[in-house]
Amino acid sequence: xxxxxxxxxxxxxxxxxxxxxxxxxxxxxxxxxxxxxxxxxxxxxxxxxxxxxxxxxxxxxxxxxxxxxxxxxxxxxxxxxxxxxxxxxxxxxxxxxxxxxxxxxxxxxxxxxxxxxxxxxxxxxxxxxxxxxxxxxxxxxxxxxxxxxxxxxxxxxxxxxxxxxxxxxxxxxxxxxxxxxxxxxxxxxxxxxxxxxxxxxxxxxxxxxxxxxxxxxxxxxxxxxxxxxxxxxxxxxxxxxxxxxxxxxxxxxxxxxxxxxxxxx
Amino acid sequence: xxxxxxxxxxxxxxxxxxxxxxxxxxxxxxxxxxxxxxxxxxxxxxxxxxxxxxxxxxxxxxxxxxxxxxxxxxxxxxxxxxxxxxxxxxxxxxxxxxxxxxxxxxxxxxxxxxxxxxxxxxxxxxxxxxxxxxxxxxxxxxxxxxxxxxxxxxxxxxxxxxx
Numbered sequence: 242x243x244x245x246x247x248x249x250x251x252x253x254x255x256x257x258x259x260x261x262x263x264x265x266x267x268x269x270x271x272x273x274x275x276x277x278x279x280x281x282x283x284x285x286x287x288x289x290x291x292x293x294x295x296x297x298x299x300x301x302x303x304x305x306x307x308x309x310x311x312x313x314x315x316x317x318x319x320x321x322x323x324x325x326x327x328x329x330x331x332x333x334x335x336x337x338x339x340x341x342x343x344x345x346x347x348x349x350x351x352x353x354x355x356x357x358x359x360x361x362x363x364x365x366x367x368x369x370x371x372x373x374x375x376x377x378x379x380x381x382x383x384x385x386x387x388x389x390x391x392x393x394x395x396x397x398x399x400x401x402x403x404x405x406x407x408x409x410x411x412x413x414x415x416x417x418x419x420x421x422x423x424x425x426x427x428x429x430x431x432x433x434x435x436x437x438x439x440x441x442x443x444x445x446x447x448x449x450x451x452x453x454x455x456x457x458x459x460x461x462x463x464x465x466x467x468x469x470x471x472x473x474x475x476x477x478x479x480x481x482x483x484x485x486x487x488x489x490x491x492x493x494x495x496x497x498x499x500x501x502x503x504x505x506x
Numbered sequence: 507x508x509x510x511x512x513x514x515x516x517x518x519x520x521x522x523x524x525x526x527x528x529x530x531x532x533x534x535x536x537x538x539x540x541x542x543x544x545x546x547x548x549x550x551x552x553x554x555x556x557x558x559x560x561x562x563x564x565x566x567x568x569x570x571x572x573x574x575x576x577x578x579x580x581x582x583x584x585x586x587x588x589x590x591x592x593x594x595x596x597x598x599x600x601x602x603x604x605x606x607x608x609x610x611x612x613x614x615x616x617x618x619x620x621x622x623x624x625x626x627x628x629x630x631x632x633x634x635x636x637x638x639x640x641x642x643x644x645x646x647x648x649x650x651x652x653x654x655x656x657x658x659x660x661x662x663x664x665x666x667x668x669x
Contacts, residue, residue: 256516374522
């Protein structure tokens with residue numbers, strides 16, 4: 242009876258499984274999942290937006306709802322239509338990709354498709370490689386934005402105020418101590434930039450992976466009914482994690498970006 | 507140490523790079539197809555809605571203006587009609603007064619003429635009557651004279667007349 246009511250499944254490893262390799266590059270199940278998401282997204286986009294019209298069809302209406310929700314969320318943080326418009330494509334893509342990945346993880350049976358004894362698809366956001374890659378890529382883009390807005394010299398000065406330190410050194414006094422502390426803080430800031438990427442990626446990865454593990458555990462205890470509550474809760478969790486990840490990247494963008502053109506620096 | 511910690515989390519920079527590249531494909535697709543197309547479609551719709559609302563507002567204002575204009579026109583027309591009625595009444599009174607005056611003049615003239623005619627008729631009748639009376643007297647006298655007048659009577663009459 243207990244065997245019928247529960248379903249034993251191995252808890253997925255913390256890292257992704259390599260399915261095959263191309264030129265030394267491992268193609269993991271999370272990569273395949275991303276490929277699957279990309280293909281489905283292309284198909285959906287082509288079908289939904291094939292006939293773009295002023296009065297939207299169902300597919301276009303769905304995309305417009307998502308678009309406006311993402312735009313509103315970003316605008317809530319930036320409080321500037323200029324910055325929202327500027328950052329919408331990249332952060333909107335992150336929102337949509339993370340959202341789709343999180344929700345796809347709730348599709349029953351997707352993890353049961355195996356190849357050579359390994360699960361063929363793994364939720365991309367429950368793979369640390371994906372989340373860190375995304376977060377790191379986003380942080381790099383944000384630094385490029387900062388360099389574009391303030392110039393390379395201005396960007397470096399955001400971490401170490403070199404000009405100010407030079408002037409202080411000329412005055413003498415406690416300047417060397419101030420300089421030492423400033424350089425120390427600058428080092429911490431640089432480490433902090435990496436920490437930003439690691440923290441947001443770990444948050445998303447941890448939540449999604451833990452959700453996956455907990456689903457497996459719950460199915461192992463009682464496969465019927467009980468996991469459905471967790472999946473329902475997972476739908477909320479997937480949305481919250483999407484919003485948190487996207488919002489944090491937006492906050493980092495606002496810290497990196499310069500003021501609007503015409504606005505005083 | 508960092509490598510060890512990341513390794514325990516299943517980190518492999520090649521996989522991370524592959525997944526990042528996959529994300530860039532999704533980003534490219536979303537940016538060029540979804541965000542650009544939808545952004546334009548939504549913007550166009552918003553402009554159309556704004557235009558529609560503006561037009562509706564203008565139409566509402568026009569309706570209000572037209573309504574006000576209508577009220578003004580009705581008021582003006584009423585005032586004009588009152589003025590026209592007043593003028594017509596005045597004109598009517600003038601015409602009536604004039605007609606009455608003319609009629610009085612005509613009546614006086616007719617009466618004068620009638621009186622004159624009556625006088626003439628009376629005068630003529632009088633003359634005719636006198637003439638007929640004279641004729642009748644002469645014929646009577648002539649008749650009497652023919653029947654009764656003798657030489658002696660004739661002389662007697664002539665003597666009495668001459669007296």
